[in-house]
Amino acid sequence: MAQSPSKSQSESGSGSIQVIDRLTALLEAIARNRDPVSLKVLSAETELHPSTAFRILASAIENGLVAREGSNYRLGIRLLQLGSRVASHQDLRREARPLMETLRDQIGETVNLTVRQGDEVVYLDRALPERMMRVEQRIGSRAPLHVTAVGKLMLGEGSEADCRAYAQRTGLPGYTRYSLTDEEQLVQHVSGCVRAGFAYDDEEAETGVGCIGVLVHDDAGQIVAGLSISAPIERRRDEWIELLKATAQELSTQLG
Amino acid sequence: MAQSPSKSQSESGSGSIQVIDRLTALLEAIARNRDPVSLKVLSAETELHPSTAFRILASAIENGLVAREGSNYRLGIRLLQLGSRVASHQDLRREARPLMETLRDQIGETVNLTVRQGDEVVYLDRALPERMMRVEQRIGSRAPLHVTAVGKLMLGEGSEADCRAYAQRTGLPGYTRYSLTDEEQLVQHVSGCVRAGFAYDDEEAETGVGCIGVLVHDDAGQIVAGLSISAPIERRRDEWIELLKATAQELSTQLG
DNA sequence: GGGCCATATTTCGTATCGTGAAATCGATTG
DNA sequence: CAATCGATTTCACGATACGAAATATGGCCC
Known part of the structure; x- marks a missing residue:
């Protein structure tokens, strides 16, 4: 070398x-x-x-x-x-932006657009609400798959073997006392999320922060991105799930 | 070698x-x-x-x-x-963003925030209208001072000697047939802009694009930025001048 | 104001590191 | 299947970046 x-x-x-x-x-x-x-x-x-x-x-x-x-x-x-010239997923971001802003206005919380890169999700874009307390993820920043809503869905969409391999590879580091750090537990949880079509993040990445995530697929069924809402855990509402799913669906349609 | x-x-x-x-x-x-x-x-x-x-x-x-x-x-x-971590003028951008969006919504055209760097203006941020035909400047992109509204004001705020030095240094390259490429003409024009408190860009950078620019000062009177509206030349309205001046004034106040 | 300390900056001889010509690989095309 | 073009790897060379030490700069205290 x-x-x-x-x-x-x-x-x-x-x-x-x-x-x-x-x-x-x-x-x-x-x-x-x-x-x-x-x-x-x-x-x-x-x-x-x-x-x-x-x-x-x-x-x-x-x-x-x-x-x-x-x-x-x-x-x-x-x-x-x-x-600003990073072209990766530029089309994706362009399509997603207005939808994200609409959703943000409906619920008054941060909406994030993420993609998977290796064993992490990368925050591609976000729509921030105009309020003092909000969750703000920096564009370009990363987080491990197993502590984010979208990441868990991405793990779940792969084979169980892939998920276990991920667990072995990374050792499932914990970030808060709610992080899933056990392989069995993760495998179970993750497949449940996929069945439900959405995932929570219950303070698994940062204490006090709760998220709801869904996946965006293209017309071939491939995962192209994740869409999530991040809010202080006590403000999170289950009504958002359907709105989020609808937004992801619309984005899928636009892309496909 | x-x-x-x-x-x-x-x-x-x-x-x-x-x-x-x-x-x-x-x-x-x-x-x-x-x-x-x-x-x-x-x-x-x-x-x-x-x-x-x-x-x-x-x-x-x-x-x-x-x-x-x-x-x-x-x-x-x-x-x-x-x-996204470039901290230069981060405070400036944060303060300016909402004002720019308000102005954009009032007039329905692109609003730009620029700063001077050497012999160029750099586009720090912008607010884009939701319409098909619009002027879009890329964040981080540059343009020579003498072909932009804000740039001309910046030239004019300096001494005449500085302006002439700029002319010598750069040779005043032309971009369209309307670009000011003559030193005398530029010196005259530029001081007129400063007196008026705003500047036009009449298709000087790109054919078909017209701008209106004003400067933003801090409490010490120093230039901190430029604010401009860019639109297809035939849509440009003189009524915007006062709105733009008011926005710049408000930004100045917030910063000072 | 002068002396002192902590950083920033420059110098310079040397070993390391990056260079580019040329060889290999791999895909595409006639 | 040969021929061509581009991507990738190899390798010996010497230009290039390295870092210890010397020097500048500037802030602070007495």
Whole structure:
């Protein structure tokens, strides 16, 4: 491989080009912090030598990927452009947006559009209600399948073997005391969700947050996305289930 | 040698780290094309050796910056996340969004929020009307100051010397037959706009598109942003000027 | 104001890492 | 089945990015 066996090869997984891995780690580190970050912090968080981090950041700045504020770093405006050009599922998002907004207006809570990527769901888009307390998922952020409503449905739609494989692979980490962390329990639960045609998330990802999720299929019956409502658990209403199903159905029709 | 011996650093300007420049060029090239692009095309557009482009893309994929579709490339979902985390002017966008939507609903045309960056305006956000024909600017995209309503105001707010320097630096490239490409003319025009407190863009950036722009100041009188309406030229109405000014004023107040 | 500490930035010799020519693989077409 | 074109892999080379250490910068306390 690229590195010698003894050498670091740090961080999550690995990539083939060192500088790109490091650049990504830096961007990630900047993104993680809400406010502009100092070189000190960045080099500490990425375990890069300060001068190395500095050089990479300087190059990133020249390329507009990073911006400076005083002697702190923030994400650059070019990332806005690139982010808005991400074409994956662009058609899906375009079709879904108005439907999501309508649903959001009907129920007054956050509506999310997600897709599966590997063992996680990725939040593609969302419609936020105008109220002070609401659940807000960042676009592009991820969550494991087994702690989200949509994710559990996606697990359930596969074979039982797939679900068990997922459980083995990930070890079913728990996030709250309600997370399903037992393989048997998960397999049972998940098939129940599929039969019902929707899934709850009962504070499994974050305490206090409850969701209802359904799947969106294309005309060939393939799963193309998930649609969910996220709300403070005590505000969640079962009446939403039918509205959500109807919205997903309409989206399916539009796509098919 | 990386490039030909005589040509040390290629492309637009230069950056300090070769791979990062190249990665950025590749991302840019992918973004430029609406559909997924082949390696062939990418290596041609970036003038990189195919195997080099391939290696960099492979690394970018491992880092989620790029995704594959068959043997074509598109921007990766991680860019969505990074793009949504760009904190620059986040407060500004948050404050502006509802005001922009209100204005959009009043007039039924696209409302844009822009900031100056160097010799260009960057589109930070926009509110789009629900109609078939509309003007749509991509978030994060850029345009030269002298062909946009807001840009002309920004030029006009500076000293005449700054404006002339801008003209010299850029050579005032024309985009349509209405673009102002003469320094004298521009200097005159621009100061007129500032006096009026708003500016038109009369098909100067794109034929058929007309805009009205105003500036947003903070409590110290500094320019923080520009607000503009973009519409097919024949639909544009002078009544919008006062609405736009009022919206900008309200935003100023909220920020100050 | 001056001295001191903590960061940021620059320098520079060196080993590493990325490079690109060329070979291989794989699919498509005549 | 040969021929062609593009994607992918290999590999030896040397340009490139690395990081320790030196130097600048700036904030803070006395």
